Amino acid sequence: MFTWTGILSIGGGRAAFFYEALVVQRRWLRTDEFMQDYTLAQLLPGPNVSNLAIALGHRLRGLGGAGWALLAVIVPGLAVLLTLATIYFGRGLAPATVSLMHGMSAAVVGLLLVTSVRLMRPVLVNARAVVIAAATFAAVGPLRLNTALVLLVSAALSVWLHRPGSRA
Amino acid sequence: MSDVVWMAWTFLWLSVLCVGGGVGVIPEMQRQVVANHQWVTAREFVDGYTLAQLTPGPNMLVAAFVGYRAHGVPGALLATVAMFLPTSLLTVVVADRWQRWRGHGWAAAAERALAPVGMGLMAAGVYTLADSALHDALTVALAFVAALTLASRWAPPMLVVVLAGVTGWLLGA
Numbered sequence: 001m002f003t004w005t006g007i008l009s010i011g012g013g014r015a016a017f018f019y020e021a022l023v024v025q026r027r028w029l030r031t032d033e034f035m036q037d038y039t040l041a042q043l044l045p046g047p048n049v050s051n052l053a054i055a056l057g058h059r060l061r062g063l064g065g066a067g068w069a070l071l072a073v074i075v076p077g078l079a080v081l082l083t084l085a086t087i088y089f090g091r092g093l094a095p096a097t098v099s100l101m102h103g104m105s106a107a108v109v110g111l112l113l114v115t116s117v118r119l120m121r122p123v124l125v126n127a128r129a130v131v132i133a134a135a136t137f138a139a140v141g142p143l144r145l146n147t148a149l150v151l152l153v154s155a156a157l158s159v160w161l162h163r164p165g166s167r168a
Numbered sequence: 169m170s171d172v173v174w175m176a177w178t179f180l181w182l183s184v185l186c187v188g189g190g191v192g193v194i195p196e197m198q199r200q201v202v203a204n205h206q207w208v209t210a211r212e213f214v215d216g217y218t219l220a221q222l223t224p225g226p227n228m229l230v231a232a233f234v235g236y237r238a239h240g241v242p243g244a245l246l247a248t249v250a251m252f253l254p255t256s257l258l259t260v261v262v263a264d265r266w267q268r269w270r271g272h273g274w275a276a277a278a279e280r281a282l283a284p285v286g287m288g289l290m291a292a293g294v295y296t297l298a299d300s301a302l303h304d305a306l307t308v309a310l311a312f313v314a315a316l317t318l319a320s321r322w323a324p325p326m327l328v329v330v331l332a333g334v335t336g337w338l339l340g341a
Contacts, residue, residue, distance in 0.1 A: 046255025077225020103336015110314030136288025141295035147196035162281035164273030
């Protein structure tokens with residue numbers, strides 16, 4: 001169980017790393033089992049990475065596994081981030097640090113852009129999916145509408161459009 | 169209601185809105201923690217997200233960063249628990265039963281239906297972060313070069329982020 005904790009904490013909590021560690025290297029799970037948990041983690045509310053860790057932990061070791069997996073993805077990152085937050089808010093930022101943060105934030109936006117495009121490719125396969133995604137983006141992004149409201153409307157509409165028996 | 173209770177409630181509510189990826193909840197989180205409650209400034213929020221991105225673990229640990237600013241270490245711990253615990257319990261309950269449910273037509277429909285909604289939310293999250301992070305020609309150029317480097321897989325993401333930081337520092341972003 002402690003090995004399990006260790007593996008997860010080094011990985012930086014990324015889905016691809018879980019796949020590499022659990023399916024490719026240790027062969028504890030098959031790809032289809034992993035993908036099933038991945039879909040479940042996406043589907044349920046809550047941060048994806050922690051949901052995925054819990055679903056995988058639960059599959060491997062039951063309730064205890066789920067609990068350990070959650071602690072393993074959160075505690076190391078929380079400790080590091082608290083240290084960084086203390087430094088960030090404690091001393092006030094020197095101009096050099098401000099420039100450093102501006103540069104890093106800009107790169108993070110670039111990184112997220114690339115990741116988003118990669119994830120979108122297999123999902124936005126037909127006009128229906130593209131319209132739903134575009135409408136959700138416009139409402140929450142530029143229009144700054146309440147996310148809960150948009151989510152309620154677009155999810156209900158989307159489930160109806162994808163209802164069993166509708167043509168793909 | 170005291171501010172601490174509001175904070176726990178806000179992050180609990182935000183965690184429920186995380187569908188198809190944490191980035192999707194960024195626009196609403198920014199609205200709540202910057203505009204409504206003023207726990208952090210827009211700049212601090214982007215910086216907090218950047219630090220969470222550099223840290224191992226889920227990016228939604230940005231909740232701990234905001235909690236720390238608002239109410240110190242107890243605030244950070246409370247925000248983290250509110251963000252992760254309730255939805256985690258839900259996941260355990262559903263994971264237990266999913267094998268039986270997934271054969272059902274509506275479960276498959278929900279899987280297919282929520283994916284594009286999640287993508288739209290994620291794109292909106294990138295938009296919100298870009299709105300605060302890309303404030304001049306240099307930051308736009310850095311984001312563009314970082315995206316190209318990552319798309320062509322020349323360098324690992326963390327290295328690109330750190331190099332962009334050094335470039336920003338040298339050129340005074």
